Amino acid sequence: xxxxxxxxxxxxxxGDDVAAVEASIKKHEAIETDIKAYEERVMxxxxxxxxxxxxxxxxxxxxxRQNESVTELWHQLLALLTSKRRRLEASMxxxxxxxxxxxxxxxxxxxxxxxxxxxxxxxxxxxxxxxxKHSLVEADVAALADRVATLSASAQxxxxxxxxxxxxxxxxxxxxxxRQEELNSSYGELQEFSSVRRSRLEDSLGVxxxxxxxxxxxxxxxxxQQILDQDDHIxxxxxxxxxxxxxxxxxxxxxxHERRVESIxxxxxxxxxxDLFTASTIxxxxxxxxxxxxxxxxxxxxxxxxxxxxxxxxxxxIADAEETVDWLSMMEQVVGSSEYGRDEYSTQALMxxxxxxEEELLNxxxxxxxxxxxxxxxxxxxxxxxxxxxxPRIAELYTGLLDxxxxxxxxxxxxxxxxxxxxxxxxxxxxxxxxRAMVLSLETGEDVVEAERLRGRLSALEVEVRAGGExxxxxxxxxxxxxxxxxxxxxEEIETRRDHIxxxxxxxxxxxxxxxxxxxxxxxxxxxxxTVDETIKxxxxxxxxxxxxxxxxxxxxxAVLKEQRQLQAIERxxxxxxxxxxxxxxxxxxxxxxxxxxxxxxxxxxxxxxxxWKDLSDxxxxxxxxxxxxxxxxxxxxxxxxxxxxxxxxxxxASSNELPSSVSQSEEKxxxxxxxxxxxxxYTPTYQNITSSGKRIIPDxxxxxDDLQAEAKRRxxxxxxxxxxxxxxxxxxxxxxxxxxxxxxxxxxxxxxxVLLGEEETYLGEGAEGAGSLDEAEVWLKKHEGFEEKMxxxxxxxxxxxxxxxxxxxxxxxxxxxxxxxxxDVHLRREANRVKAAERxxxxxxxxxxxxxxxxxxxxxxxxxxxxxxxxxxxxxxxSNMLQKLKKHKAFEAELEANKPRLDAILETGNALAEAQPxxxxxxxxxxxxxxxxxxxxxxxxxxxxxxxxxxxxxGEFSRACADFSSWLSDTMSALTSEDxxxxxxxxxx
Numbered sequence: 001x002x003x004x005x006x007x008x009x010x011x012x013x014x015g016d017d018v019a020a021v022e023a024s025i026k027k028h029e030a031i032e033t034d035i036k037a038y039e040e041r042v043m044x045x046x047x048x049x050x051x052x053x054x055x056x057x058x059x060x061x062x063x064x065r066q067n068e069s070v071t072e073l074w075h076q077l078l079a080l081l082t083s084k085r086r087r088l089e090a091s092m093x094x095x096x097x098x099x100x101x102x103x104x105x106x107x108x109x110x111x112x113x114x115x116x117x118x119x120x121x122x123x124x125x126x127x128x129x130x131x132x133k134h135s136l137v138e139a140d141v142a143a144l145a146d147r148v149a150t151l152s153a154s155a156q157x158x159x160x161x162x163x164x165x166x167x168x169x170x171x172x173x174x175x176x177x178x179r180q181e182e183l184n185s186s187y188g189e190l191q192e193f194s195s196v197r198r199s200r201l202e203d204s205l206g207v208x209x210x211x212x213x214x215x216x217x218x219x220x221x222x223x224x225q226q227i228l229d230q231d232d233h234i235x236x237x238x239x240x241x242x243x244x245x246x247x248x249x250x251x252x253x254x255x256x257h258e259r260r261v262e263s264i265x266x267x268x269x270x271x272x273x274x275d276l277f278t279a280s281t282i283x284x285x286x287x288x289x290x291x292x293x294x295x296x297x298x299x300x301x302x303x304x305x306x307x308x309x310x311x312x313x314x315x316x317x318i319a320d321a322e323e324t325v326d327w328l329s330m331m332e333q334v335v336g337s338s339e340y341g342r343d344e345y346s347t348q349a350l351m352x353x354x355x356x357x358e359e360e361l362l363n364x365x366x367x368x369x370x371x372x373x374x375x376x377x378x379x380x381x382x383x384x385x386x387x388x389x390x391x392p393r394i395a396e397l398y399t400g401l402l403d404x405x406x407x408x409x410x411x412x413x414x415x416x417x418x419x420x421x422x423x424x425x426x427x428x429x430x431x432x433x434x435x436r437a438m439v440l441s442l443e444t445g446e447d448v449v450e451a452e453r454l455r456g457r458l459s460a461l462e463v464e465v466r467a468g469g470e471x472x473x474x475x476x477x478x479x480x481x482x483x484x485x486x487x488x489x490x491x492e493e494i495e496t497r498r499d500h501i502x503x504x505x506x507x508x509x510x511x512x513x514x515x516x517x518x519x520x521x522x523x524x525x526x527x528x529x530x531t532v533d534e535t536i537k538x539x540x541x542x543x544x545x546x547x548x549x550x551x552x553x554x555x556x557x558x559a560v561l562k563e564q565r566q567l568q569a570i571e572r573x574x575x576x577x578x579x580x581x582x583x584x585x586x587x588x589x590x591x592x593x594x595x596x597x598x599x600x601x602x603x604x605x606x607x608x609x610x611x612x613w614k615d616l617s618d619x620x621x622x623x624x625x626x627x628x629x630x631x632x633x634x635x636x637x638x639x640x641x642x643x644x645x646x647x648x649x650x651x652x653x654a655s656s657n658e659l660p661s662s663v664s665q666s667e668e669k670x671x672x673x674x675x676x677x678x679x680x681x682x683y684t685p686t687y688q689n690i691t692s693s694g695k696r697i698i699p700d701x702x703x704x705x706d707d708l709q710a711e712a713k714r715r716x717x718x719x720x721x722x723x724x725x726x727x728x729x730x731x732x733x734x735x736x737x738x739x740x741x742x743x744x745x746x747x748x749x750x751x752x753x754x755v756l757l758g759e760e761e762t763y764l765g766e767g768a769e770g771a772g773s774l775d776e777a778e779v780w781l782k783k784h785e786g787f788e789e790k791m792x793x794x795x796x797x798x799x800x801x802x803x804x805x806x807x808x809x810x811x812x813x814x815x816x817x818x819x820x821x822x823x824x825d826v827h828l829r830r831e832a833n834r835v836k837a838a839e840r841x842x843x844x845x846x847x848x849x850x851x852x853x854x855x856x857x858x859x860x861x862x863x864x865x866x867x868x869x870x871x872x873x874x875x876x877x878x879x880s881n882m883l884q885k886l887k888k889h890k891a892f893e894a895e896l897e898a899n900k901p902r903l904d905a906i907l908e909t910g911n912a913l914a915e916a917q918p919x920x921x922x923x924x925x926x927x928x929x930x931x932x933x934x935x936x937x938x939x940x941x942x943x944x945x946x947x948x949x950x951x952x953x954x955x956g957e958f959s960r961a962c963a964d965f966s967s968w969l970s971d972t973m974s975a976l977t978s979e980d981x982x983x984x985x986x987x988x989x990x
Contacts, residue, residue: 028081028084028085031081032081032085035077035078035081038074039074042070042071042074045067045070046067046070046071049063049064049066049067093154094155094176097151097154097155098155098179100147100151101151101155101179101182101183104144104147104148104151104183104186105182105183105186107144108144108186108187108189108190109186111137111140111141111190111193111194112189112190112193114137115137115190115193115194115196115197116193116197117197120200120201120203120204121201121204121205121208123208123212123880123881123883124205124208124209124211124212124883124884125882125883126208127201127204127205127208128205130201130204131201131202131205134194134197134198134201137194138194138198141190141191141194144187144190145187148183148184148187151183152180152183152184155176155179155180156176156180203271206267206271207271207282207283210264210267210268210271210283210286211282211286212881212883212884213260213264213267214264214268214286214287214289214290215881215884216884216887216888217257217260217261217264217290217294218289218290218293219884219888220257221293221294221297222293224250224253224297225293225296225297225300227250228250228297228300228301228304229300234311234315236315236773236775237312237315237316237318237319237775238774238775238855240308240311240312240315242859242862243308243311244308244312245859247301247304247305247308250301251301251305254298254301258294261290261294264290265287265290265291268283268284268286268287268290269287271283272284272287310378310379310382313374313377313378313382314378314379314382314387316374317371317374317375317378317387317390318387318390319775320370320371320374321371321390321391321394322775323779323782324367324368324371324394325390325393325394325397326779327364328394328397328398328401329397330783331357331360331361331401332397332400332401332404334357335354335357335361335401335404335405335408336404336408337408340411340412340415341412341415341416341419343419343423344416344419344420344423345751346755347412347415347416347419348416349751349752349755350412351409351412351413351416353755354405354408354409354412357405358405358409361401361402361405364398365398368394368395368398371391371394372391372395375387375390375391410486411489414483414486414488414489414490417479417482417483417488418483418488418490418494420479421476421479421480421483421494421497422497424472424475424476424479425476425497425498425501427472428469428472428473428476428501428505429500429501429504431468431469431472432469432501432504432505432508433504435461435465435469435508436507436508436511438461439458439461439508439511439512439515440511442457442458442515458512458515458516459516461512462512462516465508465509465512469505469508473501473502473505476498476501477498477501477502480494480495480497480498528584528587528588528591528602529601529605531584531587532584532605532606532609533605535577535580535581535584535609536608536609536612538573538577539577539609539612539613539616540612542570542573542574542577542616543612543615543616543619545566545570546566546567546570546616546619546620547619567620570620571620574616574617574620577613577616581609581610581613584606584609585606585610588602588603588605588606636693636694636697636698636712637711637712637715639690639693640690640694640712640715640716640719641715643683643686643687643690643719644715644718644719644722646683647719647722647723647726648722650676650679650680650683650726651722651725651726651729653676654673654676654726654729654730654733655729655732655733656733657736659736659740660737660740660741660744661744662744662748663741663744663745663748665744666737666740666741666744666745667741669737669740670734670737670738670741673730673733673734673737676730677730677734680726680727680730687719687723690716690719691716691719691720694712694713694716695716697712698712698713698716739811739813739814742804742808742813743808743813743814743815743818743819745804746801746804746805746808746819746822747822749797749800749801749804750801750822750823750826752797753794753797753798753801753826754826754829756794756797756798757794757798757826757829757830757833760787760791760794760833760837761829761833761836763787764833764836764837764840773851774848774851774852774854774855777844777847777848777851778848780844780847781841781844781845781848784837784840784841784844787837788837788841791833791834791837795830798826798830801823801826802823802826802827805819805820805822805823806823846913846916846917849909849913850913850917850920850924853906853909853910853913853924853927854927856906856909857906857910857927857928857931860899860902860903860906860931861930861931861934863899864931864934864935864938865934867892867895867896867938868934868937868938868941870892871892871938871941871942871945872941872945873945875945875949876945876948876949876951876952877952879952882949882952882953883953885949886949886950886953889942889945889946889949892942893942893946896938896939896942903931903932903935906928906931907928907931907932910924910925910927910928911928914928
């Protein structure tokens with residue numbers, strides 16, 4: 001019979017949920033407690049039965065049966081109690097598994113709500129944040145797999161591990177399988193939702209990364225487009241070079257950005273092909289916009305490059321044109337010089353110099369043509385009014401320069417002809433003055449002899465001056481006429497000078513005629529008588545002399561020779577007497593007509609004169625016949641004496657020590673000396689005839705006592721010796737004249753070199769402080785380099801002069817001391833010019849370096865100003881695209897750091913310049929201090945902007961986190977306040 005407790009324990013009211021099971025367990029525990037309270041009583045009954053048995057109770061058998069029955073029931077109760085506990089515990093375990101399944105399903109449903117969210121990020125940082133969160137969710141999902149497996153295994157264990165005793169009490173396996181299926185299905189959905197969200201978040205990341213990259217490139221394009229669209233404000237080649245460097249930097253950046261844009265566009269097109277859920281609405285227009293903006297930017301950059309090239313071509317043309325204008329202006333000053341030389345030599349040197357300048361001007365036509373071609377190639381918009389004026393101005397300057405050059409050539413030639421005219425006129429005037437002084441110095445005298453002498457001298461002087469003076473005056477007149485016909489600028493002065501010479505010549509001729517008239521008036525008839533008397537006396541003296549020369553017909557050589565010489569002298573005198581007698585006869589007729597009263601006296605005088613003249617002539621004829629018998633030996637002696645006379649004269653000319661004083665004189669002397677050589681060659685047959693005739697006529701051993709043969713022999717030996725001495729003297733004179741020509745050429749070249757050195761000194765004496773800009777400094781330096789090239793050309797002349805001087809010294813030239821002095825002076829002046837040229841070049845290079853320093857400083861300062869403006873932009877106030885702005889600012893700071901060596905190089909250059917140029921040290925240090933200050937300000941602004949951008953980014957991250965939390969909180973509150981309790985068990989759980 002089942003007891004009440006057994007019925008209570010065996011009742012299978014386990015409960016359908018954890019709470020019911022927990023209530024059953026608590027109830028079972030109460031039953032256990034109540035049942036265990038009877039254990040002592042059972043034990044007491046057992047002990048009491050044992051005592052009764054030990055005491056021999058009479059009805060012990062019934063007692064024992066009852067005791068065994070109670071004990072059996074007790075053990076059954078305990079077994080039922082234990083079994084009930086096991087079932088309750090198993091039920092509790094299963095219900096907890098079910099509860100955990102429900103909790104886990106609920107948790108997974110909550111996770112599904114987040115995974116089903118349409119929020120895939122509104123920007124790159126948001127997507128990255130969502131991906132990070134999703135990674136945590138995926139980790140949670142992966143961790144749930146173990147829990148799902150554990151719960152499913154636990155539930156399955158309750159279905160499998162059931163004893164035969166509990167078989168009738170176990171939970172329906174279908175329910176466990178249903179719960180397992182529900183759990184696994186929910187976890188599968190969770191995994192699918194997680195995978196889908198991961199895919200969409202990655203797609204969104206790609207889209208946002210694309211948008212971010214596209215935005216960054218768009219921003220870069222916009223920024224660079226603004227720079228390209230800025231006004232150029234180009235004023236000179238320095239600005240063009242600055243723009244060229246900036247454009248090269250931009251083009252270098254474009255190479256990297258072009259690859260990046262292509263990558264972005266390729267990525268966008270790939271997204272379009274993959275049919276992303278946002279591709280068509282977001283990516284397609286962005287790709288089109290980026291393509292369009294990049295194409296526009298490339299076009300703008302190409303246009304900018306073309307414009308820069310136009311600027312380069314334009315300002316190169318302007319620089320070349322200005323340089324040409326400067327050169328033409330400089331040459332105009334040179335060609336337009338009012339220096340025409342002080343004398344013929346200096347004017348001739350200027351003419352040679354001008355020939356070189358004219359050749360240089362003609363060669364410069366190629367430069368003008370090249371400039372014209374450059375101007376023709378300029379873009380129409382570059383041909384501004386100022387630029388267009390350059391070509392006609394250069395053409396005008398060049399044409400004017402050619403005209404000025406031609407005019408100066410004519411003026412130099414005119415000046416040279418003027419100097420020549422002036423020198424010739426001064427010589428003529430000096431000659432006239434000398435002759436005039438001579439005429440005035442002749443005194444009339446008080447007697448007839450002196451008057452006659454004066455008259456003769458005046459007549460001879462008249463012949464002389466008319467023979468030489470008229471030709472000179474005519475030559476001066478011809479030179480003046482030629483100069484006047486050529487329109488010489490000093491025509492009035494030349495004409496005045498010519499007229500002055502003519503006036504002096506006419507005055508001199510008038511003076512001469514007056515003096516002749518005075519002399520004629522002083523002599524008169526008495527002079528005629530005196531002349532006749534003197535002539536008669538002279539004839540008588542010659543007759544006596546001729547008579548006294550008789551007696552030399554013998555072999556007395558001295559007597560014969562003496563008589564021969566006397567006879568020759570008398571013959572020469574007789575020739576003059578014949579003319580004199582003829583003149584006197586003519587004068588007698590004239591005077592007889594002029595003075596009839598004295599005609600008889602004149603006749604008597606003339607009869608006596610003609611008589612004595614006839615006697616002397618007859619006597620001379622007779623004596624000549626007598627001396628003609630002296631024979632061939634005397635003729636030979638006459639020939640050898642004449643040849644010796646020529647030898648003596650030629651030797652005097654060949655042995656002269658007179659030295660010329662100029663190159664022209666040296667050449668003239670050499671010419672005369674060569675003429676003497678030709679004369680000597682012409683006399684060579686005479687010499688050969690004399691020597692051969694002498695050997696034929698004169699015996700080797702003259703007869704004893706024959707003085708003529710001995711004298712002829714002696715003279716023949718003397719002729720042979722003198723002939724050899726003449727050739728030796730000629731050769732010595734030839735060497736002397738050649739040495740003199742070399743010396744005079746050296747002097748002339750030395751004067752030419754001194755002119756060149758003087759030009760160098762003039763240039764070096766000019767100030768070089770006029771350079772006010774880098775371009776001008778480069779022009780000055782280029783001009784100086786041209787001057788140094790000219791110095792190098794001058795050095796060739798100087799070196800040639802020094803080499804000529806060295807050769808003269810080696811030859812021990814007679815004027816080597818003067819040669820050494822000239823060479824030493826030239827050497828000192830050249831070395832001084834070299835030192836000055838080097839100092840001037842160093843100054844110009846230092847000036848150029850200073851201007852380059854200022855240009856580089858200005859460029860870096862401008863760059864710093866541009867970057868300071870960028871660093872000062874308050875982009876951190878706009879919270880959008882903050883991550884992109886941070887990246888851009890990091891690139892900006894990297895650009896600053898990359899330009900730091902540029903600043904260091906300028907500082908190093910500036911300090912070196914300040915040390916090398918103390919005069920400019922203060923301004924250089926001032927520029928360096930300003931530059932460092934601007935750089936420090938730029939770095940400060942950059943650091944401040946970096947700090948504020950970081951703060952703005954942190955603030956944005958915080959704001960996004962708050963927004964996310966607020967969104968989650970809002971979603972949670974909406975779920976908690978929902979009145980929808982579900983219509984099914986699962987829906988209620990969810």
